[in-house]
Amino acid sequence: MAAETMLGQPNPLAITFFIIFVLATIGITYWAAKKVKGTSEFYAAGRSITGLQNGLAMSGDYMSAASFLGIAGLVATCGYDGLLYSVGWLVGWPIILFLIAEPLRNLGKYTYIDAVAYRLKLRPVKLVAGISSLVTVLFYLIAQMVGAGTLVKLVFGLPYESAIILVGVLMIVYVLFGGMVATTWVQIIKAGLLLGGATILVFMTLWHFGFSYGAMFTEATAQYGHSFLVPGSLITSPLDAFSLALALMFGTAGLPHILMRFFTVPDAKQARKSVFYATGFIGYFYILTVTIGFGAATLVGRGMVMSIDKGGNMAGPLLAEFLGGGVFLGFLCAVAFATILAVVAGLTVSGASAISHDLYVGFVKHGVSDEKREVKIAKLATLALGIVAIILGFLFKGQNVAFMVGLAFAIAASANFPALIMSLLWKKFTTAGAVASMITGLVLAVVLIFLSPTIWIDILGNPTAIFPLKNVAIVSMTLAFVVGIIVSLATKEEDAQRIYDEVIPRRYLGRGAE
Amino acid sequence: MVDKISEQDIVNDKEFKSTTSKRNTIAVVLSIVELLLFFGFIALVAYNKPYLGKTISPTSDTTIGIPIAIGVIIISIILGGIYAYWANTSYDQSIKRIIEKMEVE
Numbered sequence: 062m063a064a065e066t067m068l069g070q071p072n073p074l075a076i077t078f079f080i081i082f083v084l085a086t087i088g089i090t091y092w093a094a095k096k097v098k099g100t101s102e103f104y105a106a107g108r109s110i111t112g113l114q115n116g117l118a119m120s121g122d123y124m125s126a127a128s129f130l131g132i133a134g135l136v137a138t139c140g141y142d143g144l145l146y147s148v149g150w151l152v153g154w155p156i157i158l159f160l161i162a163e164p165l166r167n168l169g170k171y172t173y174i175d176a177v178a179y180r181l182k183l184r185p186v187k188l189v190a191g192i193s194s195l196v197t198v199l200f201y202l203i204a205q206m207v208g209a210g211t212l213v214k215l216v217f218g219l220p221y222e223s224a225i226i227l228v229g230v231l232m233i234v235y236v237l238f239g240g241m242v243a244t245t246w247v248q249i250i251k252a253g254l255l256l257g258g259a260t261i262l263v264f265m266t267l268w269h270f271g272f273s274y275g276a277m278f279t280e281a282t283a284q285y286g287h288s289f290l291v292p293g294s295l296i297t298s299p300l301d302a303f304s305l306a307l308a309l310m311f312g313t314a315g316l317p318h319i320l321m322r323f324f325t326v327p328d329a330k331q332a333r334k335s336v337f338y339a340t341g342f343i344g345y346f347y348i349l350t351v352t353i354g355f356g357a358a359t360l361v362g363r364g365m366v367m368s369i370d371k372g373g374n375m376a377g378p379l380l381a382e383f384l385g386g387g388v389f390l391g392f393l394c395a396v397a398f399a400t401i402l403a404v405v406a407g408l409t410v411s412g413a414s415a416i417s418h419d420l421y422v423g424f425v426k427h428g429v430s431d432e433k434r435e436v437k438i439a440k441l442a443t444l445a446l447g448i449v450a451i452i453l454g455f456l457f458k459g460q461n462v463a464f465m466v467g468l469a470f471a472i473a474a475s476a477n478f479p480a481l482i483m484s485l486l487w488k489k490f491t492t493a494g495a496v497a498s499m500i501t502g503l504v505l506a507v508v509l510i511f512l513s514p515t516i517w518i519d520i521l522g523n524p525t526a527i528f529p530l531k532n533v534a535i536v537s538m539t540l541a542f543v544v545g546i547i548v549s550l551a552t553k554e555e556d557a558q559r560i561y562d563e564v565i566p567r568r569y570l571g572r573g574a575e
Numbered sequence: 576m577v578d579k580i581s582e583q584d585i586v587n588d589k590e591f592k593s594t595t596s597k598r599n600t601i602a603v604v605l606s607i608v609e610l611l612l613f614f615g616f617i618a619l620v621a622y623n624k625p626y627l628g629k630t631i632s633p634t635s636d637t638t639i640g641i642p643i644a645i646g647v648i649i650i651s652i653i654l655g656g657i658y659a660y661w662a663n664t665s666y667d668q669s670i671k672r673i674i675e676k677m678e679v680e
Contacts (some may be wrong), residue, residue, distance in 0.1 A: 145620065145642040151648050152613040155655040159602040159609070203673050275637055282636040286585075290638040292620045299621035305615040330663050337659035344648045351645075352651075467611035476636040570670065 066379060068369055073200030074391030078218070082399045083231065093239035099432045103240035103439055104171035104414050105324040110245055112331040119322050122270055122407040123339070124255055124346055124551070126400055130208035132347065134373030136354020137366050142296070143272045143354050147347035148397045149306055153313030158333060161314060164485045166323045166332040167567055172411070173320035173477070174419045177484045180560035181492040189496050191415050193318040193476040193503045198412040199453070201469040202405065206454035207462045209401040209559030215375065225454035228402060233447035235406045236413065237440055245325060245536035248493045251403035256342060258396045258446025259349040262377070265384040266356035280359040297531070311538060313472030314350040314479030318411035338376035338481050353377050359392045360384070363534040404437045409446050416442035464515045467532070471510060475502030475537035488561045490545070491554035496544030505537035518547055590673050598666055605658055609651060616647050
């Protein structure tokens with residue numbers, strides 16, 4: 062229906078909105094820079110964030126371009142299948158709340174790896190977990206950088222390379238000078254903008270249908286048939302469906318940049334509150350995104366959406382233009398760009414802490430280092446990560462990187478989550494068990510995805526895949542648990558069991574927690 | 576809070592043990608409910624697409640699958656809310672009471 066779009070030409074309104082956002086966040090970074098003195102401020106915002114603020118920041122970290130543009134696009138192009146992602150990406154949160162939030166907050170210090178390593182031998186656990194954490198972050202980062210470059214090119218008319226450099230430089234500025242304090246507030250502002258923008262868009266969509274979801278679905282059926290509202294082509298086999306479900310659910314519980322947010326609040330009570338608020342915001346947001354997807358399919362049309370971007374990623378912005386003209390399009394595009402920027406900053410803090418806190422201090426320095434030096438290393442790591450992110454953004458230009466978010470979730474579910482939950486909850490878990498489990502999960506997730514149809518057929522162009530499933534978690538995560546359990550049972554570790562009992566007051570009461 | 580009593584006393588206290596183990600039980604039960612909810616939904620997607628494709632009423636085009644998916648999201652939020660509320664009020668207060676009582680004794 063909307064035959065013409067302004068997408069693809071520089072949009073002065075989008076640029077204005079975006080400049081306001083950048084100025085505001087740089088102002089915050091300037092204010093935050095004065096507060097960042099030591100490791101506690103740089104990694105954990107001085108543990109001064111409230112439950113509600115952290116809930117918003119967590120949802121900000123989690124609502125990446127993949128969930129905002131991606132789910133809306135998937136719904137607009139594939140219909141019901143998009144809902145599987147919105148449900149799958151939400152259901153991990155209650156599990157984090159029930160099983161992980163409290164012990165993680167009380168036993169950890171700055172990163173989730175602290176909570177894996179607290180009763181095990183420090184160096185081997187920090188080395189392997191640090192690498193796996195860094196790998197998760199890097200894959201996620203590549204997907205965000207390439208997404209940012211493509212989006213900026215479409216919306217602002219800026220060349221891809223300049224866009225990548227702009228994102229890289231801004232994220233370095235936030236993290237380098239403002240640490241977790243600035244990153245948290247950038248995240249909160251972005252979450253507010255995103256939730257507000259999506260709410261307005263949904264309101265306008267429903268207005269169009271006389272506030273009747275039924276009318277919208279009737280229109281969708283009329284245009285695309287009944288099958289548009291039924292799970293379809295995305296799920297090829299039951300095994301694949303369960304495997305995807307595992308990665309979505311438990312990947313959430315193994316994402317380093319999400320788990321890191323638990324240490325920005327003062328205690329377990331605020332940690333529980335943050336997860337509850339985050340679940341609420343994210344659930345609400347996913348319901349909005351699904352509505353936006355169906356709105357775009359019915360009002361803008363699937364053909365139009367796919368003609369701008371084959372993956373459907375521009376469904377949301379196109380719907381905004383159809384309903385609210387160039388002004389609303391500009392606003393929403395600026396919000397989408399702010400989203401990517403904030404997520405990239407969150408990833409950078411957690412990647413930098415994996416390098417400085419886990420790999421450098423934990424592994425190289427046996428856990429002993431003075432604070433000044435650690436902050437210095439963290440800042441150097443930030444700079445290095447920013448440059449690496451820019452280079453990776455260049456290297457993967459024009460590549461289909463959608464699978465990399467899936468890969469990040471598969472690694473998080475297979476390498477990070479099993480070791481974390483076993484260390485928190487199972488007394489007989491040992492260092493050898495942890496190391497074996499993490500290596501199994503990491504190697505299997507990466508190798509199997511390489512051999513799966515996603516890369517082996519779609520990217521490398523082979524006729525058949527060596528590993529038949531598109532989603533690997535059902536094998537990699539299960540084996541990570543099995544190997545972790547078997548190796549732990551075979552290698553008794555007296556110290557680990559003793560410390561498990563010793564920290565009970567800390568685990569339940571937060572006594573001595575940092 | 577001043578540590579008037581040793582941590583060991585708290586850990587060995589019967590009431591403390593029963594309260595924390597009750598918390599653990601509730602957390603595990605809620606996790607199982609959440610897992611059943613989500614994997615039940617996925618099982619429908621994997622094995623019974625025709626059921627999800629039924630319309631909610633003869634005059635409507637909306638399929639049952641849509642309210643079910645949205646329902647899973649909403650129930651997940653509610654389950655989390657119930658736990659967070661219970662843990663932050665009732666559970667935290669019980670723990671506080673146990674420690675205060677021990678301090679008086």
